[in-house]
Amino acid sequence: MKHRYLPTTEQDKKEMLETIGVNSIEELFADIPESVRFKGDLQVEKQLYEPELIRYMSKLASKNVNTIENASFLGAGVYDHAIPSVVDHVIRRSEFYTAYTPYQPEISQGELQAIFEFQTMICELTGMDVANSSMYDGPTALAEAGLLSAGQTKKKKIIVSKSVHPEARAVIDTYSKGQHLHVVEVDSVNGVTDLEKLKEEMDDETACVMVQYPNFFGQLEPLPELEKIVHEYKSMFVVSSNPLALGRLTPPGELGADIVVGDCQPFGIPAQFGGPHCGYFAVTKKLMRKVPGRLVGETKDEEGQRGFVLTLQAREQHIRRDKATSNICSNQALNALASSVAMSALGKEGVRKMAEQNIKKAHYAKTQLEKAGVATVFDGVYFNEFVVKLNGSVKELNKKLLTKGIIGGYDLGRDYPEYENHMLVAVTENRTKEEIDTFVKEVGGAQ
Amino acid sequence: MNTNQDQSLIFELSEPGRISYSLPELDVPELDLNEWLPEEFNRQNEPELPEVSELQLIRHYTALSKRNHGVDSGFYPLGSCTMKYNPKINEDVARYPGFAFIHPLQEEDTVQGALEMMYNLQQNLVAVTGMDEVTLQPAAGAHGEWTGLMMIRAYHEANGDFNRTKVIVPDSAHGTNPASATVAGFEAVTVKSNEKGIVDLEDLKRVVDEDTAALMLTNPNTLGLFEEDIIEMAQIIHSAGGKLYYDGANMNAIMGAARPGDMGFDVVHLNLHKTFTGPHGGGGPGSGPVGVKADLVPYLPKPVLVKEEDAYRFDYDRPDSIGRVKPYYGNFGINVRAYTYIRTMGPEGLKQVSENAVLNANYMMRRLQDAFVLPYTQHCKHEFVISGKKQKKLGVRTLDMAKRLLDFGYHPPTIYFPINVEECMMIEPTETESKETLDEFCDRLLQIAKEAEENPEIVQEAPHTTVIKRLDETTAARKPILRYQKA
Numbered sequence: 059m060k061h062r063y064l065p066t067t068e069q070d071k072k073e074m075l076e077t078i079g080v081n082s083i084e085e086l087f088a089d090i091p092e093s094v095r096f097k098g099d100l101q102v103e104k105q106l107y108e109p110e111l112i113r114y115m116s117k118l119a120s121k122n123v124n125t126i127e128n129a130s131f132l133g134a135g136v137y138d139h140a141i142p143s144v145v146d147h148v149i150r151r152s153e154f155y156t157a158y159t160p161y162q163p164e165i166s167q168g169e170l171q172a173i174f175e176f177q178t179m180i181c182e183l184t185g186m187d188v189a190n191s192s193m194y195d196g197p198t199a200l201a202e203a204g205l206l207s208a209g210q211t212k213k214k215k216i217i218v219s220k221s222v223h224p225e226a227r228a229v230i231d232t233y234s235k236g237q238h239l240h241v242v243e244v245d246s247v248n249g250v251t252d253l254e255k256l257k258e259e260m261d262d263e264t265a266c267v268m269v270q271y272p273n274f275f276g277q278l279e280p281l282p283e284l285e286k287i288v289h290e291y292k293s294m295f296v297v298s299s300n301p302l303a304l305g306r307l308t309p310p311g312e313l314g315a316d317i318v319v320g321d322c323q324p325f326g327i328p329a330q331f332g333g334p335h336c337g338y339f340a341v342t343k344k345l346m347r348k349v350p351g352r353l354v355g356e357t358k359d360e361e362g363q364r365g366f367v368l369t370l371q372a373r374e375q376h377i378r379r380d381k382a383t384s385n386i387c388s389n390q391a392l393n394a395l396a397s398s399v400a401m402s403a404l405g406k407e408g409v410r411k412m413a414e415q416n417i418k419k420a421h422y423a424k425t426q427l428e429k430a431g432v433a434t435v436f437d438g439v440y441f442n443e444f445v446v447k448l449n450g451s452v453k454e455l456n457k458k459l460l461t462k463g464i465i466g467g468y469d470l471g472r473d474y475p476e477y478e479n480h481m482l483v484a485v486t487e488n489r490t491k492e493e494i495d496t497f498v499k500e501v502g503g504a505q
Numbered sequence: 506m507n508t509n510q511d512q513s514l515i516f517e518l519s520e521p522g523r524i525s526y527s528l529p530e531l532d533v534p535e536l537d538l539n540e541w542l543p544e545e546f547n548r549q550n551e552p553e554l555p556e557v558s559e560l561q562l563i564r565h566y567t568a569l570s571k572r573n574h575g576v577d578s579g580f581y582p583l584g585s586c587t588m589k590y591n592p593k594i595n596e597d598v599a600r601y602p603g604f605a606f607i608h609p610l611q612e613e614d615t616v617q618g619a620l621e622m623m624y625n626l627q628q629n630l631v632a633v634t635g636m637d638e639v640t641l642q643p644a645a646g647a648h649g650e651w652t653g654l655m656m657i658r659a660y661h662e663a664n665g666d667f668n669r670t671k672v673i674v675p676d677s678a679h680g681t682n683p684a685s686a687t688v689a690g691f692e693a694v695t696v697k698s699n700e701k702g703i704v705d706l707e708d709l710k711r712v713v714d715e716d717t718a719a720l721m722l723t724n725p726n727t728l729g730l731f732e733e734d735i736i737e738m739a740q741i742i743h744s745a746g747g748k749l750y751y752d753g754a755n756m757n758a759i760m761g762a763a764r765p766g767d768m769g770f771d772v773v774h775l776n777l778h779k780t781f782t783g784p785h786g787g788g789g790p791g792s793g794p795v796g797v798k799a800d801l802v803p804y805l806p807k808p809v810l811v812k813e814e815d816a817y818r819f820d821y822d823r824p825d826s827i828g829r830v831k832p833y834y835g836n837f838g839i840n841v842r843a844y845t846y847i848r849t850m851g852p853e854g855l856k857q858v859s860e861n862a863v864l865n866a867n868y869m870m871r872r873l874q875d876a877f878v879l880p881y882t883q884h885c886k887h888e889f890v891i892s893g894k895k896q897k898k899l900g901v902r903t904l905d906m907a908k909r910l911l912d913f914g915y916h917p918p919t920i921y922f923p924i925n926v927e928e929c930m931m932i933e934p935t936e937t938e939s940k941e942t943l944d945e946f947c948d949r950l951l952q953i954a955k956e957a958e959e960n961p962e963i964v965q966e967a968p969h970t971t972v973i974k975r976l977d978e979t980t981a982a983r984k985p986i987l988r989y990q991k992a
Contacts, residue, residue, distance in 0.1 A: 059853050063590055065939035066861050074868040074940060078884075083860045086867055086884045087762050089731045094768045100761050101632040103625065105851025108594060115845060119603025121618030123611060126602045134610055135832065142526065144559060146600070148566040156575030156591050158583055159788040164911050164971040167512070168573030169787040172566070175515050178988040182552035188987050191788070194644035197832045205688070228829035232806075235827070236655060236689045278546050306538065308548045330599075331619050332609030332833025333644070334790030346985065352788065357981035359974040364511055369981040375647070375684035376922075380693040385684035387647040388778070392786030402515055402562055406554040408526035414538060415531055421541070422533035439543060456612060468610055491532040 125329065125465060129493040133443050133484025134274070134468040135196070135223050135321070136329045139302070140412070140488055142403040145326040149396050159352070159388070163367045169391065170366035173354040176398045183304045183409075184318040185311025186340035191352040192394040193337030193386065196321030197226035200268060200298045201233035202339065202350045202384055203317045207266035207294040208239050209383070210348060215240045215263045219251040221273035222298060224473035230268070239265070249277040249436030249445065257287055266294035266317075271310060272303055275482065276420070276443025277436055285314035300324060301338065303441045305413035317341050326400025327393050336393035347373060350384030415487035416442035423485045423494045430502025435480065443484045445470065445477070449505050452481045459500055464493070512568050515555045516989045525559035553991065572972050573787070574916050580942050584888045584919035584931025585679065585727055587757050587779035592849060595782060595842035604841050609833035613818050620817035623810055623834065626844040627794075633855065634753070634773045635766025636796030641835040642806045646754060648830065649774030649793030650685035650721070655827045656797060656804040657719050657748045657772060658689060663804075663825065666746070669718035673747075675704050677728055677923040682721045682752060691718055698925055702728045702881035709741055717747040724751065724768065725758045725886035727923040727931070729866060739769030748772065748801075756780045757935065758863055758887035761856025771798045781843035792839035806830045861936035862887040865943060869934055872947040876954040880926050888933035890926050901957040901964045903928040908975065909956070909967035913949045 066074075071083075080086060087095075106114060130138045149155060153168065160166030160173075173191045180189035193199035204216045216234060218227055220243050227243065234241045244256045251269055260267075267288045269279045281297065288295040296317045297310035302324040304310075310318045323335040341349055347370060355369035375382040404412055420442045428434055433447040446467075448455060456466035471478035481501075485494065539547060557565070574581070581588035599605065607616055627639040643649035654672065661669045671694045672686035683693035696712050699705040703726065713720075720742045724732045732738065742749050751770040757780040765773045777783055778791035785791075797805065807826040808819035819834075850858060863886050870879065870889040877891040893903035907917035907930070919931040934943055956964050968974065 059857055061850070061854055061857065063592065063849070063937050064854075064857060064861055065937070066864065067940075070940040071864065074864055078864075078867045078871050080884075083864055086863050086886075089733045089884065090759070090763045091733060091736055093736065094763050096635075096761060096763050096767060100852040100855060102629045102852040102855060103848060105854055106848045108849075111594065111845065111848055112598075114848070115598045115841075116601060116603075118618040118622050119598075119601035121621070122603040122607045123615035124602040124606040125608060126606045130608060132608050132610060136608055136610070138606075138608075140528065144525070144562060147563070148570075150596065151567070151570040152577035152591075153570040153573040153575045155596075155784050155786050156577045156588075157573055157787045158581070158586050158588060158785045158916075160573075162574075162907070162911065162917060163976050164908070164968050164973055165574040165916065166572075166787075167973055168569035168571065171512060171514070171572070172569055172787075174987075175989070178514075178516065179552075179554060181988045182554060185550075194648065194790070195832060198644065198648075198830075223832070225829060225832035229832060232655065232828040232830055233688075236651070236658075238690060280545075282545055304548070305552065306548055307542075307546050309552075312550070313545075328605040328838075329608045330605050331607050331616065331837035332835075333831070334792075334836040334838050336790075346987070353985075353987055355981040356986040357977045359976050361974055363973060365973045365976045367976050367978050367981050369978065369985055369987075372982075374680075376680035378684070379680050380683035380687045382680070382684040382687070385647045385651055385681055385688045386645075387681050388645040388789035388791045390786075390790045391788035393790055395787065399562070399566060402525070402555045402557060402565075403559070404526045404528075404554070405524055405556045406519075406551060407524055407556065408528060409554055410551065411526075411528055415528065417538060417541075418531060418536045419533055421536050439541075439546060453612065460615070465608065465611060465615075487528060494533070 128463050128465050129489060130465040131467045131483050131485065131497055132465050134482055136332065137324050137484060137486055138488050139324050139486050141326050142400055144403050145396050145399045148399045149392055154395060155392055160368060163365060167365060170354050172395050172398060173391065174356065174366050176394045177354060179398060179401050180338045180340050183301045183309060184340045185309030186318050187343040188346045188349065189338060189340040190349050191354055192389040192391065193339050193351055194390060195333065195335045195337045196298060196319060197223065197229040199319035199337035199339045200226050201230045203296045203319050204230055204234060204239065204266060205237055206317065206348050207296060208237060211265045211294060213263050213265035215242060216265055217242050217244055217259055217267045219244050219246060219269045221246040221251055221275055222268055222270045223274045249275045249438055250279050251284065253283055253287065260287060260291045262291065264291050264293040266296045268296045270298040272300060272441035275436060275445050276440040277438045281310060281313040302413055305409035322397035325397040327396050334390055334393055336390040336397055348383055351386045351389055412487050419487060419489055420444060420485040426498040427501060430498050432502055432505055442486055443482055446481050446483055448479045448481060451479060455504055462496060462500055464497055512572060514989050515557065515565050518561055518565060519556045521556055523556045523558050525557055525562050579914045580938060580946055581916040582918050582932045582934050583916060584933040585754055587933060587935060589782060589935035590937035591782050591784035592846060595845045598845045599838050599841045617817060620810060622841060622844055624812055624817055626840055629847050630775060630794055630796060633760055634796045635764030636773055637799045638802050638805065639794050639796040640805045641794045641840055642831050643793040643795055644831050644836055645789060645791035645793045646774060646776040647681040647685055649795045650681055650752065651689050652806060652830045653750055653772040653774055653795050654685055654689035654691065656801050659804040659827050660801055661718055669716055671716045672718055673712055673720045675726065676925045677726050678721065678723065679727065679752060679754060702730045703732050703734065704738060706734055706737055709738060713741055713745045717745050719748045719750050721750040721752055723755050725755050728881060728890050729885040729888035730881060730883065731886055735768045754779060755887060758859055760859040762859055771801060777839055777843040782846040783839055783842060790836050790839055792836040792843065858936050865934040865936060865938060869932060869943050869947055873950060876951050888931060890929050890931045892926055893928040893930060896954060896957040897928050899957050899961055901961050903930055905964045905967060906953050909953050909964045911968040912970045915946060
């Protein structure tokens, strides 16, 4: 068949078969035993020509309610933020998106330098010494932090606060099973980790304690108090953090964290139904050689010119095989690039301003809801999310909100039976006062 | 490529006061955060992020892109990575608002189009692999390997089989295979290849016993050779109670010709960024769906996407599931691209893809076999390995030849992998390259082989035309500089 992606003509084929010394392509497959040869047609959907394909895919896409045409108050780990136009223009440059991992530094300086800049930005935001080139996403980065902690401390117990994202906790469970680690979850009180319960669980077998900052309920965990408890037992202090929030909040690196992970989705990456996003992984200098994934370092070439290379590769699977620090191979380079461009476009001032707008708008929404008679449940400090208690089901309210062009918040009862009929509301800088006021009116009216 | 010159870091271009953002002014009442935030949370040391104008930003990243080689820049025969053309329509479709701007926790009835796409993709991958069910949750190939091994472990444990601690991998396997086995809690055991480059059945029988959880195999293997004893291998593993794992990195060789499910494989992962045009993105994101046979279905990661009479929904009630391997439902954006590609090709097209990929590889192998050492002489599949042993005797290493290829605008093949062939070069042309491109590349490589004899310095000192010369990797690792620090 002729196809626009397949350049080999009949004449080419004839000449090539001649050089190979066979009469047909079929002969090249003769080493596949007859009994396992596939006969007949693959039951794959039929080919569509480009115009048909565009129509069909557009139709599928249009069946989904999107956050461009609707005002989203849904967060819970994935947020609707402004994405500067420049981001997509940069990541659509095919020199970036059609390249592989920069194993040949002489012709990959662009990618390597972009990653080096990304690593620097993550260090700046988190207050940590070293950041890697990226991970699949925040939750798998957190799970890998558990494996690193267990390896480093030679201890088997991992304590996770229940105010960590429920899907992240589920991923931690799966990873831990593989390594025969024992995961213990600690309850929260008033929306943050219960320090007394944490103390009860701490012992000499504890490899690490994991908390989220801001946590799943939007609240700021008491990192200074947590740090004291964790380090008293010589455990590792692991903090999962929204990097945008760190544009305004004291970074975990300044509050004694050993490992800081999170997801860069708030910087320039669309929600795209949950992936691909972009995990980051940052550590203290002491842990530099234990980091999973790829690291880019600065060096010089034979003529003394500055250049960048993948470095400390002796940690990685393609060198160390079964002794590697992780099995991770690919990273999220293109999304790390998107985040770098977004962070550069926002810049020092813009990142701070955007983080501040998130707090201010969330604060406005929360205050207005309270005024409208809606019950809010936690009284601590928060970033861009907070919890409200409804009289009825979240699902029903969200159905009603959608008719007003609003995507409502997250139903906390899905993961926390004690919070049935509680909605986690996210308010980013993208929500206008008008949208917030409509949301308040509708939610307030339903109470 | 650029002339030799340093490209400033974006931090070095930065000047206080410059911006390239455009956030609307705050439209809700002001709040004094210095007052509102408790002292311990009120950040004092501001992060030093760049301060540049929009044009400065664009020039910076454009300059970086010019210092990078992608498939669109030129031939990229990187073995085992399937660097094929990345169709432009895939990029367009993935950016439709109904795919790019949907939240994973929206109510299911508001994302039926997304679920339908995922379901269809799963069914297509079932058809290509011959497995019974597919999950799209794993983020990449290595992540899929680990997911598959965790399912195999859960299967054995459900049978009361707690002593299966070993996973067998061939010496030619990808590094991720033994690494994934370790992370999944197994011990990796190596099985040797024979003189034909395929798994040595006698050695396999020697290492297989009642402790064997699984054999991980790439077929065709990393030498580009089809493991023709696959039926016997499956028998050996299955009769010992083990499972057979298929590393789908090399699926581009056999679509429509053979299916892992028909060869006796129990678990398969696919690299959608390879065979199904991902793209690679400079190292990711990828997508690594996993397919399983019926007896492993209960252990699939949850949630599982199900089709009901008039709607698609996620089933969370899966008591035997290994749990979640990733938040949400996998790398959806990459899966949209892969599905678009599959629909662009159709069943006939996919078959043609593999036929042409195999034709291209065999053609190049025969053109190069006399100038280099061909360790395995049988027909290859989608890739092949040649050795630079002859050139090494002349003082020219495979690394040198790879660097010399850079001078001609090519990305070199994979080198020094697989680890069981000395001075090797692993070449995978893919089906999207024309005969002219293959010929030009072969001509250059033959020229380099000649240079190795007549003028070895030009190869040893390569590259000559790139923006940077060979880099000091030793110092980079000994005294790591992993971030920019203001002088």
